[in-house]
Amino acid sequence: MNEWLSRLASLPQSWFETPVAAIALTLGAYFAGIQVFKLMRRPSWCPPMLIAALLIAAVIAVLPVGVEDYNRGAAWLMLLLGPATVALAVPLYQQLPQIRALWKPILLTLPLSATLAALYAVAIAALLGAPVEILASLAPKSVTSPIAMGLTRELGGSTALLMGALVITGVTAIFGVEWLCRLLRIRDPRLIGLALGINGHALGTVRAFEISSVAGAFASLGMSLTGTFTAVALPLVWHLFF
Amino acid sequence: MSVLRGFLWLLGFLLLGQTGVELLDLPMPSGVIGMLLLALWFLYRGRMNDDIVHVSQPLIAMLALLIMPGVVEIFFIAGRYAHQWPAILIALIVGTLLSVLSSLLLMRRYLPPATEAPAHE
Structure with missing residues (x-):
């Protein structure tokens, strides 16, 4: 039982060992940001991107992973900035x-x-x-x-x-x-x-x-x-x- | 497949841009040079490659998403600039409002008024 709990506790870190979690988090936060933006009746002072970035920051702050772990994974997504x-x-x-x-x-x-x-x-x-x-x-x-x-x-x-x-x-x-x-x-x-x-x-x-x-x-x-x-x-x- | 072919074109021009930047020691990002080279290529051909048009639409629509991961870090390092925040915010907000005002005034002064049919051009 104890072993199982410790495995559960180390789960977030192992998620962020590959870029998958960071990319999924980014995409999820992006769509959530757009939803929240619509619910807030499209405020011009707060674009969906800002809401999404705040969501990501909140998730990283809660999970036992650092912003460096997130950045390492998200760098894969940001590779697309070149072709874009x-x-x-x-x-x-x-x-x-x-x-x-x-x-x-x-x-x-x-x-x-x-x-x-x-x-x-x-x-x-x-x-x-x-x-x-x-x-x-x-x-x-x-x-x-x-x-x-x-x-x-x-x-x-x-x-x-x-x-x-x-x-x-x-x-x-x-x-x-x-x-x-x-x-x-x-x-x-x-x-x-x-x-x-x-x-x-x-x-x-x-x-x-x-x-x-x-x-x-x-x-x-x-x-x-x-x-x-x-x-x-x-x-x-x-x-x-x- | 069209999107993948278009993506390969974009990567090719990105590499071409990087080659130009490194060989000529240009102080510019490879993507910008790649963009200019691709626009010149379209001009030379006289038309756009459909594969590139197909892939460019979703990529450009993704720009806001691609900026986002870079924004996240600011919430964690904000403390490092604690003393500078008032200066940064005033510079950005006042500076941007001033530059919006001057570009609107400049262009209202020099842009010819929109006509129903641009016959003379």
Whole structure:
């Protein structure tokens, strides 16, 4: 009987020896997060992903396993971020006619918007006395996560902190775009989509697809171009200063 | 099978991107270079490969799920940044609201108004 109990107690650890438990936990929490999100009547300040991450954190805290055990398994799932980034070539190519038609205004505004998205946050954090490691984790905050993670490693920031920054940025951008568009009486779905994609990366793009397909298309355009531009420009500019 | 063939294409371009990054010592993630190379490949061919389109839809829809595991760790290491949280939160929230405002104003100024039929372009 005792032996059986001790075997039961060591069960969670043996689950997490292979990636299976971590992947199952992630998928389960993802669907549970979406359910809870619907029950909460889709609050714009709390995306399903945040609910799911909290659920996972709670499960790990209760079970006798560490967050490292979870990370080791979830890394297998996150391997898909690489091919998912490459897959962004599809929306990019689909929107080429629109990019061609609007290349002048987009070329004029997008690099500036993408630069400002990084600059405001880094400048405010620097003024408030945050150390370089934190600045490096905040700088790619408006960039879609696979690109942002590569960037923050390149700059010497913390990936975990960056992920937190990405979620806060995405949620704030969605809230900010909807609030400011009401205030400024902006109804053009192309503009709303671009603003969501440039400032709110994948989270903003998912929201834009909920508004309309035009907004979604322009959001993925804004997201891919911001990601590409920042991936090229940020490391170059960063190494001038640090 | 189409999805698997498309996935193989994506992996191929990811490896090609990694090759470019390492040979040219580029300060960019391999995925980004792979994405640009694939977009150029589509441009060169003049059309998209159906297998890649099939696999890209579910993968892009999964982006939020793929970000999630990275977010979990922040709840466990939050204490390490205890003194910095006010600065981080103010920078992120105020910074993002400011950048949303400036991009909306910039684009309202320079984007031509939407017409019913884009006849001139």
